[in-house]
Amino acid sequence: MTTQTNGGRLSTLSAAYIIARRDFVASLFSRSFIFFLLGPLFTLLVGGLAGGIGARVQQNVEKPKLGIAMSEFDVLAMTRARHELAGRLGNAVPELVEVRRLKPGESFDPAAALAGSKDNLGAIVSGTPAAPVLTGPAERIEAWQGEIELIAAEAVGTGPEHYPTVTLGKIAGTSTADTRQSRVLTAQAGQVLLFLLTMLLAGMVLSNLVEEKGNKIIEVLAAAIPLDAVFLGKLFAMLALSWVGLSVWGGIIGVVWQGSGHSLANYPAPAVGWPMFIALGVIYFSLAYLLLGALFLTIGSIASTIREVQMLSMPISLLQIINFFFASYAISKPGSAIELAAMIVPFSSPLTMIARAAQDPALWPQAVVIAWQVLCVALLVRIGARLFRSRVMQSGPARGPGRPGLVRRLLTQKNEPALQGEQ
Amino acid sequence: MMKLGDGAGVSNAGGAAARGLAIEARGLVKRFDGFTAVDGVDLAVPEGAIYGVLGPNGAGKTTTLRMLLGIIDPDAGLRRVLGHERPQEMAHTIGYLPEERGLYPAMKAYDAIAFLGALRGLPLAEGRKRGKALLEEHGLGYAIDRQIRQLSKGMAQQVQLLGTLVHEPRLVVFDEPFSGLDALNQGKLERMIRGLAAKGTTVIFSTHVIAHAERLCDEVAIIAGGKVPFAGPVDVARDRIRPQVRLETRASDGAWRRALPADARHEGAFWYFSLPDSGIEPLLRALIEGEAGILSLSIERAGLHDAFVAIAGEAAARALEENVAEEQGR
Numbered sequence: 001m002t003t004q005t006n007g008g009r010l011s012t013l014s015a016a017y018i019i020a021r022r023d024f025v026a027s028l029f030s031r032s033f034i035f036f037l038l039g040p041l042f043t044l045l046v047g048g049l050a051g052g053i054g055a056r057v058q059q060n061v062e063k064p065k066l067g068i069a070m071s072e073f074d075v076l077a078m079t080r081a082r083h084e085l086a087g088r089l090g091n092a093v094p095e096l097v098e099v100r101r102l103k104p105g106e107s108f109d110p111a112a113a114l115a116g117s118k119d120n121l122g123a124i125v126s127g128t129p130a131a132p133v134l135t136g137p138a139e140r141i142e143a144w145q146g147e148i149e150l151i152a153a154e155a156v157g158t159g160p161e162h163y164p165t166v167t168l169g170k171i172a173g174t175s176t177a178d179t180r181q182s183r184v185l186t187a188q189a190g191q192v193l194l195f196l197l198t199m200l201l202a203g204m205v206l207s208n209l210v211e212e213k214g215n216k217i218i219e220v221l222a223a224a225i226p227l228d229a230v231f232l233g234k235l236f237a238m239l240a241l242s243w244v245g246l247s248v249w250g251g252i253i254g255v256v257w258q259g260s261g262h263s264l265a266n267y268p269a270p271a272v273g274w275p276m277f278i279a280l281g282v283i284y285f286s287l288a289y290l291l292l293g294a295l296f297l298t299i300g301s302i303a304s305t306i307r308e309v310q311m312l313s314m315p316i317s318l319l320q321i322i323n324f325f326f327a328s329y330a331i332s333k334p335g336s337a338i339e340l341a342a343m344i345v346p347f348s349s350p351l352t353m354i355a356r357a358a359q360d361p362a363l364w365p366q367a368v369v370i371a372w373q374v375l376c377v378a379l380l381v382r383i384g385a386r387l388f389r390s391r392v393m394q395s396g397p398a399r400g401p402g403r404p405g406l407v408r409r410l411l412t413q414k415n416e417p418a419l420q421g422e423q
Numbered sequence: 424m425m426k427l428g429d430g431a432g433v434s435n436a437g438g439a440a441a442r443g444l445a446i447e448a449r450g451l452v453k454r455f456d457g458f459t460a461v462d463g464v465d466l467a468v469p470e471g472a473i474y475g476v477l478g479p480n481g482a483g484k485t486t487t488l489r490m491l492l493g494i495i496d497p498d499a500g501l502r503r504v505l506g507h508e509r510p511q512e513m514a515h516t517i518g519y520l521p522e523e524r525g526l527y528p529a530m531k532a533y534d535a536i537a538f539l540g541a542l543r544g545l546p547l548a549e550g551r552k553r554g555k556a557l558l559e560e561h562g563l564g565y566a567i568d569r570q571i572r573q574l575s576k577g578m579a580q581q582v583q584l585l586g587t588l589v590h591e592p593r594l595v596v597f598d599e600p601f602s603g604l605d606a607l608n609q610g611k612l613e614r615m616i617r618g619l620a621a622k623g624t625t626v627i628f629s630t631h632v633i634a635h636a637e638r639l640c641d642e643v644a645i646i647a648g649g650k651v652p653f654a655g656p657v658d659v660a661r662d663r664i665r666p667q668v669r670l671e672t673r674a675s676d677g678a679w680r681r682a683l684p685a686d687a688r689h690e691g692a693f694w695y696f697s698l699p700d701s702g703i704e705p706l707l708r709a710l711i712e713g714e715a716g717i718l719s720l721s722i723e724r725a726g727l728h729d730a731f732v733a734i735a736g737e738a739a740a741r742a743l744e745e746n747v748a749e750e751q752g753r
Contacts, residue, residue: 008512008513008514008515008516008544009511009512009513009514009515009544010514010515010542010543010544015542018538018541018542022527022538026527026529026530030529216521216523216524216525217525217526217527218525219494219521219523219525220519220521220525220539220542220583221542222494223489223492223493223494223514223517223519223521224514224519224539224542224543225514225542226511
C-alpha cells in the first residue's frame with residue numbers, strides 16, 4: 001500500500017492507510033480498547049435512562065384504530081354509541097374508522113380488508129351491533145373485546161342489563177397497527193444503539209488526536225503526507241476498531257440470544273427486512289461515527305490544550321443529544337417536514353434514517369441520504385484539515401508567554417496578534 | 424511576472440549556479456492574524472551544501488522552513504524545492520526533523536524509524552530492515568526492540584533523526600537539531616551532517632547557536648524580524664566587516680596615538696580597532712615613526728558572530744545570546 005504517486009508523494013488513500021494501520025494496531029493492543037469492549041455495559045446503563053424518552057415517543061405514536069364494516073344504519077348506531085361512550089370513558093374506547101357501509105346481502109372479508117388497509121387498523125368489527133364479529137390478531141381482539149361489547153350494547157340500547165356476545169375472528173400474524181408499533185420499537189432501539197456507540201467512539205478519536213498532539217508527531221505527519229490523510233486515517237482506524245468491538249459483542253450477544261431460544265424470525269421484521277436493516281445499521285453507524293468523529297477531530301486539531309478540547313467538545317456533545325431527541329421525535333411524525341429536516345441535518349440524519357428503515361420499505365431515500373452523508377463527511381474532513389493547517393501550524397514551539405489559547409482568542413478581540421513568540 | 428530559476432534576484436555564493444539549487448525562494452511572506460512572521464525572504468540553497476538558517480527565537484526560522492516544506496503556504500512569494508514549486512510533491516526525497524520532536528511512545532525504536540520512512544513512501548518491511556541496521560550503525564543496537572517511552576530523551580531524539588534519514592532523502596531539513604543534545608551527541612550530529620553532505624545530500628538546518636553554523640555551514644541565511652538581511656557563503660558574511668587589529672605597545676602615550684583610527688578602544692594592555700581602509704602598512708609606519716614600541720600586532724578576520732552583529736544588529740545578537748543562555752540553563 002505504500003505506493004508512491006508519480007510526483008513522489010503518497011496518495012491520500014495510501015497515506016491514510018498508513019495512519020489507520022498504525023492507529024488501529026496501537027489501539028487494538030492498548031488498555032483503552034479493553035475499556036471500549038466494556039463500553040456496551042455503559043450503553044445498557046444509559047439506554048435504560050433513555051427508555052424514558054422512548055416511552056414518550058410511544059405515547060406520541062398513532063394509536064391503533066378499530067375498523068367498522070356494517071350496514072349504514074348499524075355504522076351510524078355504532079359510531080354514535082362510541083361517541084357517547086368516549087364522552088364518559090375518554091380514550092379507553094378505540095377510535096372507529098369506517099371501512100365500508102354494507103348493502104343488504106353484501107359479503108365482506110374482514111381479514112382481507114384488514115391486510116389491505118392503509119389506515120392504522122388494529123381490528124375490524126363487522127356483523128351487527130346485536131351480534132358483532134371482531135376480526136384481527138388474537139392479542140388485539142382479546143384486548144378490545146370488552147370495549148366492543150360496551151359500544152354494541154350502547155348501540156342497541158340494551159346496556160347495562162344485556163351485552164351482546166362478540167364473536168372473535170382470529171387471524172394469524174399481526175395487524176397493521178401492531179406491526180407499526182413493533183417497528184417503532186425497532187427504530188427506537190436502533191437509534192439508541194447508534195447514538196451511544198457514536199458518542200463513545202467520537203470521544204475516543206478525540207482523545208487519540210489530543211494524545212497525538214501531546215506526542216508532537218503531528219508536524220512530522222503534516223510535512224510528509226496530506227493532512228486530509230491524517231484525518232481520514234485516524235477516523236477509519238477507530239471505525240475499524242469499533243467493528244472489531246461490535247463483532248466481539250455482537251458475537252457474544254448472538255450466542256447468548258440463540259442459546260436462550262430466541263430468533264429474529266420470531267419478531268416482526270423491520271420494513272426493509274432484517275438483512276437490509278442490519279446492513280443499513282452498519283452503514284449508518286459508520287456514517288454517524290464518521291460525521292461526529294470528523295467534527296471532534298476538527299475541534300481537537302484547533303484546540304491548543306486538553307481543557308480547550310473539553311470546553312469545545314461539551315457543546316458539541318450536548319448538540320448531539322439534542323439531535324438524538326430530534327431524530328427520536330421524528331419517528332412519531334413519518335412523512336412530515338420534521339422528519340425531512342431530521343433527514344437533512346447531517347448529525348441527526350443517520351439516527352433518523354435507521355428509524356425510517358424500520359418503518360418504511362422504500363430504499364431510494366436511504367441511498368440518497370447515504371450519498372448526502374458521505375458528502376458531509378468529506379466536507380468535514382476537508383474543513384478540519386484546513387482549519388488545522390491554518391490555525392495550528394502558524395507558530396513555532398517557542399511561543400511568547402502571552403500567547404492566548406483558542407478560547408481566549410475567540411472571546412477577545414479578533415485581530416489580536418497571536419504570534420508574539422512566533423519563530 | 425517573477426519566475427524562479429531565471430538567474431535573477433537572489434544573491435548567492437559562487438558554485439550554486441554550477442551545482443544547481445536544491446531550494447530557491449523569493450519574496451516569501453507569511454502573516455498570522457495581522458502579524459507578519461516572515462517578510463519577503465529570499466533564499467538560494469545550493470545542492471549538496473550545508474546551509475544554516477541563523478537567527479534568534481521568533482525571527483521566523485521555523486515558519487520559513489515550514490513554508491519551504493509545504494507544511495504551510497506562503498501568503499506571497501515563490502518557492503521551489505528540488506525543482507518543484509509544490510514541495511510536498513517531492514516528499515519522498517525530503518527528510519524533516521521538526522524542533523518539537525515527537526514519536527509514538529508505545530512504538531519500538533526500529534518500528535518508529537520504519538513508520539517515518541513509510542510516511543515518505545518507503546515500504547514498511549524495508550524500513551524495518553533499514554531501521555535495525557541504522558540503529559546498529561549508530562551504536563543504538565541495544566535499543567532496537569525497546570519502546571520509545573523506555574528511551575532517554577536524547578536517545579529518542581536520535582531515533583527520530585534516523586527516521587528522518589531512513590528513506591535516504593536528497594534534501595534534509597533540521598529545525599534546531601542541536602537543541603536538547605549533550606555536547607557528545609552534538610559532536611555526533613555534526614559528523615553526521617558532514618557525512619550526509621559528503622554523500623551529496625543537501626542539509627539545511629536552523630540554529631540560534633552561531634558556533635554550529637560557523638563550523639558546519641558552507642552558506643548561511645541570517646534571519647531577524649522575519650527578514651533576511653544576508654544570505655550567502657559564510658566567508659562573504661565575515662567579509663562584511665573589516666578585520667580586527669589587536670595592538671600591544673610599550674609606550675602608553677605619544678605621537679603614535681594620532682595614527683590610531685577613531686574607533687580604537689583600549690582594553691587592558693591592548694588596543695582594538697578595525698583595519699583602516701588604507702591597509703596595515705601606513706599604520707605600521709606611523710606607529711614606528713611615532714615610537715610606539717610595538718610589542719605585538721595581530722590582524723584577525725571577523726568571526727560569524729561579529730558578522731551577525733554587524734548584519735542583524737545588536738538587538739538580534741543579544742536575543743541570540745539570550746536564547747543560548749536560556750538553553751544552557753535548562
